[in-house]
Amino acid sequence: MIRTPISELADGQTVEQSFRAADKQLRVNRQGGKYIILKLADRSGTLSGMLWNADERVFDSFDRGDYVFCIGRTQIHNGALQMIVTEVQRMDPAEVERSEFERFDADESQRLRSQLVELLGGLNNVHLRQLGEAFLGDDEFMSRLIVGAAAVTNHHAYPGGLLRHTVDLMELAQLVGPRYPQIDTELLIFGAFLHDLGKLEELSCEGEASYTDRGQLVGHIVIGVQMLDEKIRTVESANEAFPVELRLQLEHLIVSHHGHYEFGSPKLPVTLEALTLHHLDNLDAKIESYTTVIESDVAADGNWTNYNPAIGRKLWKKRD
Amino acid sequence: MIRTPISELADGQTVEQSFRAADKQLRVNRQGGKYIILKLADRSGTLSGMLWNADERVFDSFDRGDYVFCIGRTQIHNGALQMIVTEVQRMDPAEVERSEFERFDADESQRLRSQLVELLGGLNNVHLRQLGEAFLGDDEFMSRLIVGAAAVTNHHAYPGGLLRHTVDLMELAQLVGPRYPQIDTELLIFGAFLHDLGKLEELSCEGEASYTDRGQLVGHIVIGVQMLDEKIRTVESANEAFPVELRLQLEHLIVSHHGHYEFGSPKLPVTLEALTLHHLDNLDAKIESYTTVIESDVAADGNWTNYNPAIGRKLWKKRD
């Protein structure tokens, strides 16, 4: 039986197919009745589902992250597509086609990983190359990087999103850096690699991405510096001392990449590489998040999305 | 005799050579004595010159923009290099080597112009290509574009700076656009071409770049739209009507390229192309202006520039 991806579901459609239960909440309405709010997901997006007249028994019959078979009907409510779910049932993972649920199939993961290995391996600066190898050779690090998200909401908020954003930014750096001879492109590429690594500890990726205690108390910028420091200690234990100034520049690239104090950057960029990293990061993140706003918009009015408070505007959805 | 470029002059050096008198002012000190402040320029930069005990006769012996032969001695004053000029004399332009004074020699101009022709000529969209041809075929426009500056101070503030910034940005657009399939790269390239054209009317480039009345009263954003409108009328008189929606998108690219209301943008970017144009423009302008801050800095303290109020920080000057 053919599954319709969430992104292709339309209003008023009967649905009988598999989803991933990304989140579930048992709620009480004002009159005291119980219902379940589901966040249903597949590779193409997410969909809110309402299961009325529910109880604890149904709620406990599946867990967050399980695959579930749902019967229901879609509708537009408050400008967003949702599904009235009349039945939900836990599925055996073996029953589902994994490629329909994971944005990153093994191939895509492999491609990005290879690209990362190539970019770091191709560096001429021996210290950066050794440091890169220390990260690449850390199996636990790599296995977490493959599944890490870059955000809870907004841009690249899906497993593998951190790897994609990281590699994309490294490639942008490789492309743009050489246009400005005064920029040290290798430093820029390595900064792109490092800049968001702290998110591996800031976010927990079990089920939906969410903030860890450490993430909220310390934040990915400081954690990123801690991860770099630890890896430099590893490199130094096996090689000569890491150059002091190069280390300061790497730390600065992490510390300043938010670009402005009001965005939680403890330092402003003071090197051309830090400045460029901040702007390219911003560009990639904004294009990704604006694209998501456009793609996930369900406004009936054909040319414009609904007003989006996070970006303070409506976006134009091109005809043609 | 070999001329030392301004950028290579050091403290305490005796100077006897040609300069361009970019600006001159006759001033009175508190006690009533007169002196002349010169802005001396060559291809590599500018230098402030002080001619003490001057009078109207000396002041009137040369004009802004003239080449002058100066005798004097350099010194650091308030952290900046300047020259105590003891003699200044108007030169015949035939006496100077033009390539020492013009940042854009004929070759560089030609290269950028060819690049522009190629970029606009290579567009597949027939309307954009016709519109590009209308600009390229307007001799007066092209001759002004060759010598226009992109700013009075800050980035690309020299004759030809507008052309360089425009072509650089078009090339960035051509490089970055294809990485995001959801972006219409041709539209982005054309927006890069249009975005600052209003500066041809906003700035007057006789002698030093300065604001025109129209520039201060109306501004390059609105002027740019007026220039586009005029050129579209030209195209429409010779061809079919210009597509309404394409025109609105081009106008929007000009109108929103400052990105934020507080930077004088009457509209926020609401298309992916406008968003990307704003960020790439910002990136190119910031790299250029930070580079200028670093290059023109004379702080003795080796690793850091002086505090620069315009960018709100000191910059790190790498030891390499």
Added chain:
Amino acid sequence: MIRTPISELADGQTVEQSFRAADKQLRVNRQGGKYIILKLADRSGTLSGMLWNADERVFDSFDRGDYVFCIGRTQIHNGALQMIVTEVQRMDPAEVERSEFERFDADESQRLRSQLVELLGGLNNVHLRQLGEAFLGDDEFMSRLIVGAAAVTNHHAYPGGLLRHTVDLMELAQLVGPRYPQIDTELLIFGAFLHDLGKLEELSCEGEASYTDRGQLVGHIVIGVQMLDEKIRTVESANEAFPVELRLQLEHLIVSHHGHYEFGSPKLPVTLEALTLHHLDNLDAKIESYTTVIESDVAADGNWTNYNPAIGRKLWKKRD
């Protein structure tokens, strides 16, 4: 039968009378049931109407802008008056008394139009007078001006609101200008005429006022300059060239009338006329919108309106 104006309807009242259906939306509740939200309007204001248990057939039985006969009962919900509509039926426009629905009856329209003709015709400056005549003589322009709104929400957000705001501001200019001899009152009056004309293209007035694509992509400030430029071309084709400096000042009055960058003004006012126009425009708009907040408030607490987030405060409602 006597109709009760919307502004005089009270809580808990049975209603059986005509309205204009300014807007209608078919919605689905969380359980999947359908209902219609109506925006009912007459000359005195608007009222939200809820028609429960509706379906497509009822929804399609009338169009936005139609006159409808409604049966229902008013109530206060979330601090605002609304009507539970039990029946809605399309009416023949011939059945309604137009003066009960149009804020501008023919007389008021005529009065404002005459006032506009008189103000523009009374100008001594021949260039301004000819330009004014070009606008007044453009029938399409005038017919749109009569019905244009000045905003989607906030101040003067009704058909004819633009004409009222324009003429009111011109009269304020005529009153206040002569108190400051350094101000060119004719320029100020003409600036008041021009300042919001771009809203004729920014807003669409079919049914409820809403933004056009051009309005959102380009904005009424730039559109206003385009309209001025076009009309100056008309004047110049019939007369001598329009004085360059006068034109710049008119453009500046449009371009700077929002007064501050953060309100989307691409230029700050730099002439006394532009400064004064900005302040008088602000005064007239604020008085109008605060008055609307007070008049449309339904808070039970007698002396104060509810907190209004748009203006960041509660307003005092005088006991008299």
Added chain:
Amino acid sequence: MIRTPISELADGQTVEQSFRAADKQLRVNRQGGKYIILKLADRSGTLSGMLWNADERVFDSFDRGDYVFCIGRTQIHNGALQMIVTEVQRMDPAEVERSEFERFDADESQRLRSQLVELLGGLNNVHLRQLGEAFLGDDEFMSRLIVGAAAVTNHHAYPGGLLRHTVDLMELAQLVGPRYPQIDTELLIFGAFLHDLGKLEELSCEGEASYTDRGQLVGHIVIGVQMLDEKIRTVESANEAFPVELRLQLEHLIVSHHGHYEFGSPKLPVTLEALTLHHLDNLDAKIESYTTVIESDVAADGNWTNYNPAIGRKLWKKRD
């Protein structure tokens, strides 16, 4: 002998005439030499004077506020006209023509005072009229109002400036109020009268206007309420009790007239009269201060003033 008003002095002119010594300071230069900086004033403006090689004897030979006879020569220094004074001598006040020094001759004072009496006397509200009479009948208050300034710098910063600003604003209120039937014009006029009275205590007008301790510690807004309270006590001791609500509204007009928290307004305007008062006050103050910037500008470049940091822009000086 004919005196040239300060506003008509030009560069390079020999001067031998009377001035008012508005201020004087004995300074030491970096090498240890002493000189005097004078602020010379007449009705038309002020002029900075430099007396080199001075000593305590010269400095003590006249006081601030004295009329002095100066010999010297004008020059432009740092873009402003100043005078190199070679001789300064104290004059007998009887020797000078007072009308050349006082912006307010007796006639102008009398005219404004009469206008004030008429505006307050013409009020129909008996409580406001009695309160107005209490102020008008307070001789000490009136004699201070005649000579008070409205500011130390910026707008209306001269003796009598407070009276002029007050009466001008009351007249604007009388003109604009009736255009909005929802506004209580008498309340608006009385608010205009009260709004800046606290400046009589905030500023000291002996010699140049300067802040008093009370002005800096408490401020004219709170002082103004204290003055109103005291006067209401006076009225109440002779009449019936002053209506509570009217009093609150008057206090609110004073308390909120700065309009925004960031301008030191402890409350935002919440009545239409307070809103209108704030905007008219702002309009009158801004026109006055922009006019002063234009009139006192000495930039050689004909069309534009120098950049003025207080208003964040250059102003256009019309060619007429």
Added chain:
Amino acid sequence: MIRTPISELADGQTVEQSFRAADKQLRVNRQGGKYIILKLADRSGTLSGMLWNADERVFDSFDRGDYVFCIGRTQIHNGALQMIVTEVQRMDPAEVERSEFERFDADESQRLRSQLVELLGGLNNVHLRQLGEAFLGDDEFMSRLIVGAAAVTNHHAYPGGLLRHTVDLMELAQLVGPRYPQIDTELLIFGAFLHDLGKLEELSCEGEASYTDRGQLVGHIVIGVQMLDEKIRTVESANEAFPVELRLQLEHLIVSHHGHYEFGSPKLPVTLEALTLHHLDNLDAKIESYTTVIESDVAADGNWTNYNPAIGRKLWKKRD
């Protein structure tokens, strides 16, 4: 029968006990049905109660502030605990145990009052001591101070909260002042006493705390100065004149205690005492309000409160 304090009620609990009906509202749902929203209170906190299918008769059977006996069941709705009330009945105050409802029993009130008397009585400065006695000897003032709240929401928003905040701040002043010899601790203590007294008039404490007309039109800062002025007149009528400078400093302490213009402070602190008062006030208020956020949070996620928009963050709830 033992009453469970509100703060100890859990989800899904049956409740049959007394509450104070702090507020009640009769609402209409979208379909036209009526229901009552109750704010139930006791000493430990407040709880929202929903009484469905209500009518005017039930609504009128008790008043705001009455004690009521409620039967119902608790539940979590939208992340907050509420109670579905099925029965509500007015109680005779004699039936309830007052100490379960009043945050301030007589003992606590007495303790704070004694502490206040001791702090003011212990001042060495005779003028401050006399002024303190004038306040303490004003019975009406004291009886209102005992029951005043310090805010409508946020910190110390309960009867007696003003007294607690005032005494707490005075004690902080007594503790911290002596650590800085340059600070006049007695002035600081007296400023702490005065700083929020205007809230006695700004807020009405009948039933729930709410703003008075005077509070909204004039504000507690200006009212506080009026109260001080009145009391100084009392002191002066019985003693010698109050020292001018001391009075200005007291007024300044009130006027500047919000610390920044944008928080409605008409003056910035310019004395060390005013600076310190502002910071200690801020510290005490913030600790109190963050504590309330943590205590009243019902988020299921153990370590963090829900996001609180007023403070712009989630707070960490320690596991200990």
Added chain:
Amino acid sequence: MIRTPISELADGQTVEQSFRAADKQLRVNRQGGKYIILKLADRSGTLSGMLWNADERVFDSFDRGDYVFCIGRTQIHNGALQMIVTEVQRMDPAEVERSEFERFDADESQRLRSQLVELLGGLNNVHLRQLGEAFLGDDEFMSRLIVGAAAVTNHHAYPGGLLRHTVDLMELAQLVGPRYPQIDTELLIFGAFLHDLGKLEELSCEGEASYTDRGQLVGHIVIGVQMLDEKIRTVESANEAFPVELRLQLEHLIVSHHGHYEFGSPKLPVTLEALTLHHLDNLDAKIESYTTVIESDVAADGNWTNYNPAIGRKLWKKRD
């Protein structure tokens, strides 16, 4: 011979005594002449000295940090006291009385150090006590802490200033913490100890305090976390593992102590201890810096300091 402390020097005084040459700069005036600017220091403050007609020989005859014997005369220039130095001569350190130059004599240093030992040693939490001992037992750390400054300008900008600020803040924490039972006072005290330790690396204290490269690239907040991490590794190598949650809270105290994003805080305070630490730190720093502004002010006008742009106001200087 008796030395007059800098803070007691008056205008027009002849000076012949020892100073510490805190800084020296060889400058060129506009005419090309050379002079030396000295920063002369002693325990009581600093004084600018001008040595005219100097040359390299004089400049090289002493170093920054040397004691010098100066002959000269004081004067007020631009509102600040300075000295015209006519002779400067290097002194043997043995010739000077060290207690006249060091703000921290051995006794004061010893007292603060003992206080620190006592505060850390008195902690009941074994992990905090062990961690404190690790810092106290690190001789290099302690010897740098004794001489560290807390800032380059502003508050506590002198050798030993960091120790004083740290101990003062710890004592404030010990005083204020127990007033709020919900606060963990030991955690607060330890946070006070840690919060600025990163300044030991951020600032270099040879001669005048100045920023290090690491300080500018990484900043004292991130450095502070690195120092903590290193010390925890030390503790863990000798003891059991440090509790994870306690470590996160300590890191959070450092990371959030600037309190607001715009002050370079990468995280907002989310625990009561972090909130309190931020406010007490702010209080102590502000009192110290306002005190310095008042003490170092030389305005002739008795009651007020000059306008200080860093704090945006004038301060009141109390009489008596």
